[in-house]
Amino acid sequence: MTYASHSHSSPDAIDTPDSIDAVDTDRRQFLHYAAAGVATVALGGGAVLTTLTATAEPRTTPVTSTHRWGMLIDTTKCAAGCDACVTACERENGLNLQQSPTDDAADWADQQSAWIRKVTLRDNLTGQVTQLPLMCQHCAEPPCVDVCPTGASFKRADGIVMVDRHTCIGCRYCMMACPYQARSFVHQPVAQKLTQVPRGKGCVESCNLCVSRRDDDRQTSTACADACAASGQGAIVFGDLNDPNSPLHQALAQVNSRQIRQELNLNTGVRYAGL
Amino acid sequence: MAVTTPHFKFTGIAVCILAFFSQILFSQPTLAADRIGEYVVPSSRAAQVKQCVEPADHMRRYHMELIQHQRDATVRHGIRSTKYSLSNCISCHTGHTAAGAPIAINATGQFCNACHAAAAVTLNCFDCHATIPSGEGWNHEVAQQLLLLPPVSEGAE
Numbered sequence: 058m059t060y061a062s063h064s065h066s067s068p069d070a071i072d073t074p075d076s077i078d079a080v081d082t083d084r085r086q087f088l089h090y091a092a093a094g095v096a097t098v099a100l101g102g103g104a105v106l107t108t109l110t111a112t113a114e115p116r117t118t119p120v121t122s123t124h125r126w127g128m129l130i131d132t133t134k135c136a137a138g139c140d141a142c143v144t145a146c147e148r149e150n151g152l153n154l155q156q157s158p159t160d161d162a163a164d165w166a167d168q169q170s171a172w173i174r175k176v177t178l179r180d181n182l183t184g185q186v187t188q189l190p191l192m193c194q195h196c197a198e199p200p201c202v203d204v205c206p207t208g209a210s211f212k213r214a215d216g217i218v219m220v221d222r223h224t225c226i227g228c229r230y231c232m233m234a235c236p237y238q239a240r241s242f243v244h245q246p247v248a249q250k251l252t253q254v255p256r257g258k259g260c261v262e263s264c265n266l267c268v269s270r271r272d273d274d275r276q277t278s279t280a281c282a283d284a285c286a287a288s289g290q291g292a293i294v295f296g297d298l299n300d301p302n303s304p305l306h307q308a309l310a311q312v313n314s315r316q317i318r319q320e321l322n323l324n325t326g327v328r329y330a331g332l
Numbered sequence: 333m334a335v336t337t338p339h340f341k342f343t344g345i346a347v348c349i350l351a352f353f354s355q356i357l358f359s360q361p362t363l364a365a366d367r368i369g370e371y372v373v374p375s376s377r378a379a380q381v382k383q384c385v386e387p388a389d390h391m392r393r394y395h396m397e398l399i400q401h402q403r404d405a406t407v408r409h410g411i412r413s414t415k416y417s418l419s420n421c422i423s424c425h426t427g428h429t430a431a432g433a434p435i436a437i438n439a440t441g442q443f444c445n446a447c448h449a450a451a452a453v454t455l456n457c458f459d460c461h462a463t464i465p466s467g468e469g470w471n472h473e474v475a476q477q478l479l480l481l482p483p484v485s486e487g488a489e
Contacts, residue, residue: 119409213410221407222460250462252419257460272410 116272125216126266127195127298127326129308134292135188142190145284146173149267154249170241172264173281192264193218193239195326201231216326219265227259236318239263298326371446373427385415423465436463
């Protein structure tokens with residue numbers, strides 16, 4: 058898949074660390090003002106709570122906004138032909154257990170669930186080719202949540218955007234609303250699934266930043282980041298955007314990074330360097 | 333006396349009817365409990381423990397509410413360490429073949445299916461949820477800690 062149209066940013070579009078949290082929420086604020094009839098102080102995007110929960114066990118208390126999980130993907134380190142992250146994601150989430158209902162391989166490639174897609178960008182003018190893994194960007198202002206008619210598509214307090222399959226009715230509005238084509242629909246009954254990743258026919262699904270790992274403090278990474286490091290690329294850094302001491306925060310402070318479709322002001326949790 | 337005789341007759345019939353219904357009312361729970369108690373599959377770990385996470389009567393009546401409450405806590409709030417998780421139910425109640433291989437919990441005659449087939453309740457839990465403990469999730473460790481279960485043999489996973 059080629060996304061040539063927005064493949065390269067002009068220098069003035071590069072995100073500086075200072076502007077990461079400075080999201081323009083004018084439209085939302087306008088709605089808030091209109092509803093309240095009062096002009097109130099604009100909310101800052103980077104509010105950080107100070108309560109810290111130090112647990113060494115699977116989570117016993119509700120997630121809070123203390124953490125905001127995110128990733129930095131350095132496209133200059135992402136190797137052509139490498140699909141370690143995609144394979145690891147499939148293994149982690151049971152997507153490798155999918156069975157094709159058809160003999161048409163191209164049709165199946167279109168329809169099967171993919172939480173990470175390896176995307177190749179080509180600059181039409183210079184011919185420069187860039188590789189990157191594209192998954193749910195875990196927006197702070199997720200369009201998929203805005204359009205969901207049942208509230209199944211939701212953002213957890215720690216910034217993970219995910220689908221509650223118990224209330225998903227499979228309408229796929231969220232798939233249309235997502236600017237990143239990050240979501241998949243399960244068309245067929247799922248014969249084999251993992252205990253930690255329930256998935257079934259009629260629901261939309263997407264990357265959830267290995268949410269079962271996030272609820273266990275002994276785990277500090279995602280399957281894709283682990284696989285990328287193990288394959289020697291080290292292009293994916295996972296971590297807490299809110300924690301100034303996290304490797305992710307420090308990496309973001311070192312390099313120029315940007316959001317894909319930055320102009321949409323979604324304040325994505327997944328950032329890209331080298332674009 | 334000519335007036336009261338039919339009245340006594342009536343009372344007698346009423347007592348008989350009451351006695352009949354009370355027989356049904358009071359004896360039914362015991363009968364049902366005995367019958368349902370047999371649904372704990374002998375080859376499951378549940379058969380080796382004295383009691384479920386709550387007393388059996390409570391579980392029979394309220395298990396669906398416990399699971400539904402837990403599902404929202406888990407999906408929305410990330411709480412995964414309570415004893416009411418569906419994966420704990422499955423790890424503990426899955427039956428095993430003679431060779432030690434787990435049998436799907438919703439298969440005919442297995443723990444979930446046996447009762448729900450009798451009660452004509454259609455389940456859709458297993459459209460999405462694994463019917464045998466599968467994968468390397470920590471929830472099995474947790475299940476073992478919570479329920480003090482013997483570890484699953486190598487052949488069963």
